[in-house]
Amino acid sequence: MNPQKIMAEILAMQVIPRVNSELAEQLDLKPYHNSIGLVTLTIDDVGYVALDEATKKADVDVVYAKSFYAGSAHASGPLSGEVIGIIAGRSPDEIRSGLDAIRQKIQFDTYFEAILQNENHALFAHTVASCGTYLAELANVKIGTALAYLIAPPLEAVVGLDAALKAAEVELKVFFGPPSETNFGGGLVSGSQSSCQAAANAFREAIENLTRNPVV
Numbered sequence: 001m002n003p004q005k006i007m008a009e010i011l012a013m014q015v016i017p018r019v020n021s022e023l024a025e026q027l028d029l030k031p032y033h034n035s036i037g038l039v040t041l042t043i044d045d046v047g048y049v050a051l052d053e054a055t056k057k058a059d060v061d062v063v064y065a066k067s068f069y070a071g072s073a074h075a076s077g078p079l080s081g082e083v084i085g086i087i088a089g090r091s092p093d094e095i096r097s098g099l100d101a102i103r104q105k106i107q108f109d110t111y112f113e114a115i116l117q118n119e120n121h122a123l124f125a126h127t128v129a130s131c132g133t134y135l136a137e138l139a140n141v142k143i144g145t146a147l148a149y150l151i152a153p154p155l156e157a158v159v160g161l162d163a164a165l166k167a168a169e170v171e172l173k174v175f176f177g178p179p180s181e182t183n184f185g186g187g188l189v190s191g192s193q194s195s196c197q198a199a200a201n202a203f204r205e206a207i208e209n210l211t212r213n214p215v216v
Helices: 021-026 044-057 092-108 133-139 154-167 193-212
Strands: 010-016 035-041 060-067 083-089 112-115 118-128 146-152 171-176 185-191
Touching (some): 010 092, 044 092, 044 146, 060 092, 060 133, 083 092, 112 193, 118 193, 133 171, 146 193, 154 171, 154 185, 154 193
Antiparallel strands (some): 035 083, 060 083, 118 146, 146 185, 171 185
């Protein structure tokens, strides 16, 4: 069955062609990071995957990425959403290329799924075929490693992760212990692309099964 997709919405994208030196210091920018790009959107984990994509499609680095507490439903303003990401590079052109990659990833490739067609109950079971510099550093793996990015509400995340790790030859690289800032949980697992896909499928199936019978 095709998943019912829950797409993220980009709320703001901005380019600072030449960043102020004091701000650059606070962001821990490298000497060659002359320009930065900023983005906010409504779903944080989609944003993190999209930020990683930018590092593969442009000569940019992710220098800041934070989820906001309690999620989009409790955002601090109409352009806040659930996450802010900042990329840095040598020139505004590189930043625009990175932001274009982020836009493409969010609009066409990366999404949450409604669990059993309920949009108020969602999971993220996304396979990253080849990670860029951002997710590679986060997961402590080599650039180009396949990852399964698995996120769900707290109890569902733990049950799903257990099923994912048992179903495929994958290794848990990062555990996002619930509750996260947005009251979810999950993890990043690594392995071959096919193993990561099998882990994502098992994660999804386990959560769907527990949703049908939540109290045993």
